[in-house]
Amino acid sequence: MxxxxxxxxxxxxxxxxxxxxxxxxxxxxxxxxxxxxGPEAGLLSSIAPGILWLGALLACLLSLDxxxxxxxxxxxxxxxxxSPLPMEAVVSVKALAHWLTTGVPLVLATxxxxxxxxLPGEGFRSLILxxxxxxxxxxxxxxxxxxxxxxxxxxxxxxSLLVLPLYVPTLIFGxxxxxxxxxxxxxxxxxxxxxxxxxxxxxxLPFASAAVLRVNLR
Amino acid sequence: xxxxSDLQIARGGVPVLQGVSFEVSSGQALVVRGPNxxxxxTLLRTIAGLQPALDGAVDVDPDDLAYVGHADGIKSTLxxxxxxxxxxxxxxxxxxxxxxxxxxxxxxxDRPAGLLSAGQKRRLGLARLLVxxxxxxxxxxxxxxxxxxxxEMFSACIRSHLAGGGKALLATHIDLGLEDAKELDxxxxxxxxxxxxxxxxxxL
Amino acid sequence: xxxxxxxxxPKKFVETTDKVLPFVSVLAIVCLVxxxxxxxxxxxxxxxxxxxVKIIYIHVPSALMAINAWLMMLVASLIWIVRRHHVxxxxxxxxxxxxxxxxxxxxxxGAIWGQPMWGTYWAWDPRLTSFLxxxxxxxxxxxxxxxxxxxxxAADLTSILCLVGSVFALLSRYAVNFWNQGLHQGASLSLDxxxxxxxxxxxxxxxxxxxxxLLFLALVLLRTRTEIRARRVRVLSTRQRME
Numbered sequence: 102m103x104x105x106x107x108x109x110x111x112x113x114x115x116x117x118x119x120x121x122x123x124x125x126x127x128x129x130x131x132x133x134x135x136x137x138x139g140p141e142a143g144l145l146s147s148i149a150p151g152i153l154w155l156g157a158l159l160a161c162l163l164s165l166d167x168x169x170x171x172x173x174x175x176x177x178x179x180x181x182x183x184s185p186l187p188m189e190a191v192v193s194v195k196a197l198a199h200w201l202t203t204g205v206p207l208v209l210a211t212x213x214x215x216x217x218x219x220l221p222g223e224g225f226r227s228l229i230l231x232x233x234x235x236x237x238x239x240x241x242x243x244x245x246x247x248x249x250x251x252x253x254x255x256x257x258x259x260x261s262l263l264v265l266p267l268y269v270p271t272l273i274f275g276x277x278x279x280x281x282x283x284x285x286x287x288x289x290x291x292x293x294x295x296x297x298x299x300x301x302x303x304x305x306l307p308f309a310s311a312a313v314l315r316v317n318l319r
Numbered sequence: 320x321x322x323x324s325d326l327q328i329a330r331g332g333v334p335v336l337q338g339v340s341f342e343v344s345s346g347q348a349l350v351v352r353g354p355n356x357x358x359x360x361t362l363l364r365t366i367a368g369l370q371p372a373l374d375g376a377v378d379v380d381p382d383d384l385a386y387v388g389h390a391d392g393i394k395s396t397l398x399x400x401x402x403x404x405x406x407x408x409x410x411x412x413x414x415x416x417x418x419x420x421x422x423x424x425x426x427x428x429d430r431p432a433g434l435l436s437a438g439q440k441r442r443l444g445l446a447r448l449l450v451x452x453x454x455x456x457x458x459x460x461x462x463x464x465x466x467x468x469x470x471e472m473f474s475a476c477i478r479s480h481l482a483g484g485g486k487a488l489l490a491t492h493i494d495l496g497l498e499d500a501k502e503l504d505x506x507x508x509x510x511x512x513x514x515x516x517x518x519x520x521x522x523l
Numbered sequence: 524x525x526x527x528x529x530x531x532x533p534k535k536f537v538e539t540t541d542k543v544l545p546f547v548s549v550l551a552i553v554c555l556v557x558x559x560x561x562x563x564x565x566x567x568x569x570x571x572x573x574x575x576v577k578i579i580y581i582h583v584p585s586a587l588m589a590i591n592a593w594l595m596m597l598v599a600s601l602i603w604i605v606r607r608h609h610v611x612x613x614x615x616x617x618x619x620x621x622x623x624x625x626x627x628x629x630x631x632x633g634a635i636w637g638q639p640m641w642g643t644y645w646a647w648d649p650r651l652t653s654f655l656x657x658x659x660x661x662x663x664x665x666x667x668x669x670x671x672x673x674x675x676x677a678a679d680l681t682s683i684l685c686l687v688g689s690v691f692a693l694l695s696r697y698a699v700n701f702w703n704q705g706l707h708q709g710a711s712l713s714l715d716x717x718x719x720x721x722x723x724x725x726x727x728x729x730x731x732x733x734x735x736x737l738l739f740l741a742l743v744l745l746r747t748r749t750e751i752r753a754r755r756v757r758v759l760s761t762r763q764r765m766e
Contacts, residue, residue: 104408108397115396176390180447183367183386184409245687249680253670262666263684266659267691270698277702294701298694309687316679319370332675333761 102190105181109198112171123203124210127160131214142219149218150228150279156214157207157232158239158268164203165243166260168195169251169314178251182318188311196237196244196307204236220283227282231295235275238299241306242267248310252317271298320344321455321486323366326375327510330361334373334510341503343455348477348487348497353505359490360389362505363459366488385410385453387461391444395433399424399443402432407450418449421476422469437464445473455486462493470495531608533751540744547744551737558731566723578636580728584735586629589657592622592739596664597689600682610747612678613754615685616668617746621739623661630654649699656695660688674754 134152135145172178181191211232212225220228246264250256274295281288320342327337335358343349351359365372366379367386393402403415419425422442427435432443441464448456456477462470474495477487481497489495530536562580599615602608633651634644645651667684671677 104405108394108401108405111401112394112396172392174390175392175394176388177392177394179369179388179390180386180392180406181409182369183381183384184406185382185411186409249667249684250670252676256670259666259670262659263663266656266663266695267688269656270691270694273695273698273702291701294698306687309683313680313683316676316683319676331673331761332758 102186102194105186105191105194106198109195110201113198113202121206123160123164124206126163127156127207127210128214130156130159131217134218146219146221146224147283149215149220150224150283151276152218153211153215153220153228154232154235154272154276154279157211157236158272160207161203161236161239161243162261162264162268164199165247165264166250166257168199168244168247170247173251178314179318182315188314189307192244192248192310192314193303193307196241196303196310199244200237200240204240208232208236223285224279224283227288227292228279231275231278231282231292234278234292234295234299235271238271238295238302239268241299241302242271245306245310245313248313248317251314271295271302274298320378321366321488322376322378324376324378326362326365326377327373328358328361328365328370329373330358335361336505336508337374337510339375339505339508341501343486343488343501345454345484345486346481348481348489348500350495350497350500350502351488351490351505352492352502357505357509359505360459363457363488363490364388367457379455383453384455384457385448385451386457386459387444387448388459389463391440391447393432393435393440393443396431398429398431399435400428402443403446403450406447410451410453412450412452415450418446421449422446422472438466438469441465442469442472445476449476454484455488456480458487458489458491460490460492462491462495528606528608531606531610533610533755536610537748537751540748544741544744544748547737547741551734551741554730554734554737556734558727558729558734562724562727562731566727573639575636575639576724578632579724580731582629582632582636583728584732585625585632586654587732588735588739589622589626589629589654591736592618592625593657593660593689593692595743596622596685600685603678603682604686609674609678609754610751612682613750614743614747615681616678617750618739618743619661619665619668621742621746623658623665625735625739626654626658626661630658647703649696649703652699652703653692653696656699657692660692664688674757 131152134148138144138148169178172181182188208229211229215225215228243264246260246267249263250260253259274291277291278288278295281291321344322342324340326339327334328339329335339362341349351362353359361370363386364370366377367384368377368379368381369386397405399419400415403418407413407415416425419428422445424439424442424446427439432440435443441461445458445461448458461473465473470493474497477489477495477497481487530539559580563577566577568574568576596615596618599611599618602611603615630651633654637646638644664681664684668677668681671680
């Protein structure tokens, strides 16, 4: 399992792996927002948590189809299926690798990018906390979507259509935490619910993803 | 011991083969033959556990087989060593040098797999079998894009695997020079279409 | 005593529905016409909402069926996963577009009703938002069915999507509740509550709900038959190409 994780990370970092692409996309989305809504600092700072969450979600979505597509094309997925690794482990490791290469950089970059949107100082803590807790769920749910569409040619659009509705609860609770943190309210309830979704998704979804992947490999 | 009894298999929902039965015991190789489209790949994938059979039984230990398909599962940005080491680790092995030696890949060990020729990639794909430590090898058209020299390496590798008590199931069109390999022609097992009026649960 | 599962045989299913479908269709039309005419022309105006209240006879039944259609798909998907009856998978496939249309009707009538009552066509109210999310789930489900060529693969994948989607739809429902308190009135109907809508509105509403249920049943049966035949045609043409 560790070998698979290391291989995926190595592939992501080497040329053509698309590492950093999501990060650049995140930056661009956030930069475009002031052009669309105007440069007024008060407005920007009040919508900043939502924009940053939406940007992170879209950046995550962008890299989902790479999770399985490359391994599918070169036959590695077939070989992994007959290897000693259970499919559930393969799926979980893939989700973890996706989170490490997409989610973690996003969380780390958020404080810098939040400055662009005039996010007040008191909003930082809860925003970063909510992203750190929420992005694993995004990766795991996205892995399920990627497993569903792996056999479909040009399935990228379908992948978005399938995954985005599944992202709704995570987005709602995550952005709620960030918003409440910004306005100085108590964040513990949405934070716990967000953590609950993340834990539930990590615990249960790999089974669904593995089942779906086995169907697709037939 | 691999035992297949009365197997019926389908490709894309359409039955292609039925009543396939055979056995492969230690030290034996079985070469599956038949025209294109008869269902050789489907048969091998079914035995490897990648797809379910329509009917019949495959008696095989899924933890003791290794499969080589049409694609080699090689990552072009990783070097030959990295590719092999990864699969060795997945299968809980550590030593890749015999595999490199058998397929004469030592000179290429540090080269990114993306820069290999088609035949060299295939050799790397076959070398992968040696790092699995598995007893039953299932090989689908293993000699595609290999030159005569490499085919010789491959059949030597198979022979030493069999001599060590291994088993092999191959689908191939060429003669590998395996003396006591059994052959199985799939043509007689082609699935007969059911009558058009049998409009039952399976739709076919 | 024949088991319920005998109807899972496509041939038996088609034969049976041949006989049942006309009755269901006629009954659906009778109930719909009765319920709607009764509701529209023979009930008094509400003292507060005026005649706008009469849209309830379409809004409530369609909203009810929008959710029930998804539940039916969920049950059919489970049956497919556990027992692998093809008719079950095809019935789930057949129900999806009907459920989608019901959802859209509920949203549209809700918007039309919302304008005079709340002064706006749309509000990000939990119930409205949940229905919008349900629409997205229907779209995804239908798109996945149509994107995959192999019928059995498609049935397997959509069934699992339906299962996972149901969990997330339920989660979204609670998330949305948490996110925004709404304008929408409480449930119009419930079995254990005293304050249902008044009897004058209640009886025609029940009739039109029965009409919508029967309409749904008729459409699903019809569409399932179509799916069975379409699949039969695909199978036969595949075989012809192979011979």
